[in-house]
Amino acid sequence: MTSIELMAQTGDVLGECPVVHRAQGGVFWVDVERRLLRRLRSDDGAIDEWTLPEKIGSFGFRGSQLVVALESGLYEFSLKEQGLRAVATPESGSGTRFNDGKCDPRGRFWAGTMHPTGAERMGSLYCLELDGQCRHALSGFGIPNGLAWSPDARTMYIADSMDRAxxxxDYDLATGAIGNRRVFADTSGLPGVPDGAATDxxxxxxxxxxxxxxxxxxxQDGTxxxxxxxxxxxxxxCAFDDDGLSLYxxxxxxxxxxxxxxxxxxxxGGLLRVDAS
Structure with a gap:
């Protein structure tokens, strides 16, 4: 029987985007609806919280730099000073918001946008490059989710919860170029919809x-x-712990x-740890 452990019961309305970053003190995640960034500390198990001015769809660490995807755009956020600096607002005034996102192995931050309630197909995928430039990569998403990369970084995965797929x-780690989009898995035969993801x-x-x-x-063939x-x-x-055997x-x-x-x-509403061995 699979072991499941409750690590923190924080009553998240919409918990999302777990990120394990021991150098930054532990396991991070967000409650989108409450505009909270949380950290479960590795040293003492305490929980730290930072309240953001808008809903936070996702975030990623580029080294020690934290990039957050808020409703209106991408920002740098200082955990210590709790200050925000705007980096890119590519869909300002469009009525969309940023949703799920993740850094690739080189530190590029990828994030998708969506209609605030997911009622319309008006989302896009963006890449925040290492030099700070933000480029549009793909259009036509309903609810973009589940960004992940294969261990060799030659394949990028992204779910669209609206499509249930x-x-x-194809992914070029050197340049961040993508291509040959195809269906990896049709999840319409499963209960629920595909959301966040991770690779082992x-x-x-x-x-x-x-x-x-x-x-x-x-x-690897999508079955x-x-x-x-x-x-x-x-x-x-979900996100793998450093041991590669358990998932937050x-x-x-x-x-x-x-x-x-x-x-x-x-x-x-809690943060769980699941045995994946």
Whole structure:
């Protein structure tokens, strides 16, 4: 039986984007709806919180530099000084917001945009280059999610929750160029929708099926080779710990009534650690 441990019960309305960064003190994640960036400290298990001025869809560390994707654009954020510096606002005034994002192995920060409620297909994918330039990469997304790279960084993955599909693209790590977009996995036969994702050392893609009570592990050909039942309806994203054997999983409470959470989903809204060995 898979081991599942509650690491922090923070009642996240929409927990997302777990990032393990021991040099920065622990495991980070966000509550999108409450505009919070959180850190579970490695040394003492305490939780630090930073409140942002807008909903935070995702973030990434470029070395010691923290880039956050807020509703209006991409910003540098200082954990110590809690100051923001605008980097790029490519869709200012368009009615969209930034959503999921992640750094590639070189430190480029990739993030997608979406309609605020996911009701319309008006999202795009952007890349924040190492020199600070922001470029538009792809259009036509509904709800972009689940950015990840294969261990050799030759393949980039991105899900569109609206399509209930995960896509693969050829990736050039030297230049950040992408191409040959194709369907990697059609998840329409699974409960829920594909959300955040991570790859393991063997090249499997692990994807959180939000609304489906599941983590799904895909083989390199896109077939399902393992599922992990979870005690929460809304797993939202995952990230491997340094050992490569366990996953931190963020969750959401969304519209689950408090009495239902108390009786049937006490771990909902918490940060979980799941055995992936």
């Amino acid at each position: 995960i896509y693969a693209l 050392d063997q090249g499997h893609l692990w994807s959180a099926q939000c609304g489906g009570w599941l983590l799904v592990r895909y083989a 399902v080779d393992r599922t992990v039942d979870l005690p929460v309806q809304y797993p939202t994203s 999983v963020t969750t959401a409470i969304w519209d689950i009534p408090p009495e239902e959470r108390a009786m049937g989903q006490p771990l909902a």
